[in-house]
Amino acid sequence: MDGMEQMGARGEELSRAGRLFFDRGWVPATAGNFSARLDARHMVITASGRHKGELGAGDFLVVGLEDETLKDVRPPGGKPSAETALHLRRYRSGPDVGAVLHTHSLAATVLSRLNPGGVVLEGYEVLKALPGVDSHTARLEVPVFGNDQDIPRLAARVEAHLSAHPGLPGYLIEGHGLYTWGRSVAEARRHVEAFEFLLACELEVRRLSR
Ligand SMILES: CSC[C@@H](O)[C@@H](O)C(=O)COP(=O)(O)O
Ligand SMILES: [Zn+2]
Secondary structure, eight states: OOHHHHHHHHHHHHHHHHHHHHHHTSSOTTOOEEEEEEETTEEEEEBTTOOTTSOOGGGEEEEETTOTTOOSEESTTOOBOTTHHHHHHHHHTOTTOOEEEEEOOHHHHHHHHHOTTOEEEESOGGGGGSTTOOSTTOEEEEOEEOOOSOHHHHHHHHHHHHHHSTTOOEEEETTTEEEEEESSHHHHHHHHHHHHHHHHHHHHHHHHTO
16 A cells, blocks of 8 residues: 555544544544554644544645654645644554544543542453453553643653553543554554443443442
């Protein structure tokens, strides 16, 4: 596959994920952003402000992974997601990161506000859809980072934590949403589906046990 075909194929996969997430209520308004690795030096990412349930070929940009200043953007002058730095830093952490997906569900938004110290998920069979988990008895502590409009600063805080806790499959931003990733778009999408289900269960359990 050449570069253009590769970009088209990844864009298609990300658009399909966007439709699914919008239908589930996980990317309201224009919330959320999605990206996939194209090669060792580039990713494709959603343009800023696009409706994630209605993505088409014109809603993606190619961004150089090493370029902090976002000069290496194709087509030049395009405006990649406002949260591009959170994606770039994930890809730079290693070649196993092939796709990064971000959602804004009600459960992620509310639970991250109620638990700024981290959300504990345990006792759920669906935890096994996440990497490194082989039993419902596992205890997954999902970190919650304070929201920050300075995205490069937020990304630096996130990556410092993730490098000290290797293997974490995702994190929350307080009052904002979920970030997770995978080796491929399909794998990252599975992680979104698992997290969103687990967070919805957790919210419901807490509501019913009040
Ligand atoms: C529409 S509110 C959500 C945004 O502020 C942001 O958090 C978000 O997820 C989408 O930003 P975007 O620049 O479209 O990638
Ligand atoms: Zn967001």
